[in-house]
Amino acid sequence: AQSVTQLGSHVSVSEGALVLLRCNYSSSVPPYLFWYVQYPNQGLQLLLKYTTGATLVKGINGFEAEFKKSETSFHLTKPSAHMSDAAEYFCAVTKGSGTYKYIFGTGTRLKVLA
Amino acid sequence: SQTIHQWPATLVQPVGSPLSLECTVEGTSNPNLYWYRQAAGRGLQLLFYSVGIGQISSEVPQNLSASRPQDRQFILSSKKLLLSDSGFYLCAWDPGQDYEQYFGPGTRLTVT
Numbered sequence: 001a002q003s004v005t006q007l008g009s010h011v012s013v014s015e016g017a018l019v020l021l022r023c024n025y026s027s028s029v030p031p032y033l034f035w036y037v038q039y040p041n042q043g044l045q046l047l048l049k050y051t052t053g054a055t056l057v058k059g060i061n062g063f064e065a066e067f068k069k070s071e072t073s074f075h076l077t078k079p080s081a082h083m084s085d086a087a088e089y090f091c092a093v094t095k096g097s098g099t100y101k102y103i104f105g106t107g108t109r110l111k112v113l114a
Numbered sequence: 115s116q117t118i119h120q121w122p123a124t125l126v127q128p129v130g131s132p133l134s135l136e137c138t139v140e141g142t143s144n145p146n147l148y149w150y151r152q153a154a155g156r157g158l159q160l161l162f163y164s165v166g167i168g169q170i171s172s173e174v175p176q177n178l179s180a181s182r183p184q185d186r187q188f189i190l191s192s193k194k195l196l197l198s199d200s201g202f203y204l205c206a207w208d209p210g211q212d213y214e215q216y217f218g219p220g221t222r223l224t225v226t
Contacts, residue, residue: 032213043204043217044158051213090157094213101173102215106157 002027004093006105014113019063019078021108023091026072033074034092034102035065044090050074061085086112116141120205120218127225133178133192135221137205140186145207147188148215149180152202164188165210200225 007022036044048059055067091105149161162180205218
C-alpha cells in the first residue's frame, strides 16, 4: 500500500531564508509524486509534479523538489521565502492506475516571519 | 480553458438534516471526478470517485453518498448529517491523463 509522511505539521522560516518541507513516501511501484499548496479557505493548487525523467523538478513560485528513490523522499525547497508563501503544503503520491487516486500527506503549514 | 465550480461556498446545517453539495466542470468532457473531505490536521481523505456517468466508487464507509447525473456534474449527498460530517469538502477532476488533478474552491460545512 502507498503512504505519505510529511515531517513537521508546522514550519516557521524568516523571510528570505531557505524553505525546506519534507515528504517521504512508500510505494511498491514507481510512484508519481506531487506537491500542492492551499491558501486559507481555498482549493489546492499544483506546485510541481514528478512522473518520469529528470529527478529535480521545478515548479511555480520558485519552488523545486528532488525525487530521491534511495531515500524515498520528495522534499520541497525554495531558496528564499516570501511572505506570500505562507500557506499549507501537501505532498501526494499515486501509482497512476487509471483513476489516479492520490494518497495525501497530512500537510505542513508554513509560516513566514518578517 | 477548464474550470471547476463548487457550491455553496459555506453551509451551516443542523444534525439530522439532509445535504447536497454540487460540483460542475466546464471545458472538458468525460473527466474523472473526485470528492475529498479535509478535516483539521488530517490531510485529505478521498470519499468518492467517478470515471463516468452513473459510475461511483466509494473509498470510505460513511453516511454520505455521491451521484453523477451528467458527464460534468458530481453531487455529494446525505440523508441525515452527523456532527462528524463537518469539514471542508473539495471536488476535483482530471482528464484521465497527465496524472494531474485540478481542485475546486471547496465548501465549508459546519454541522451544529
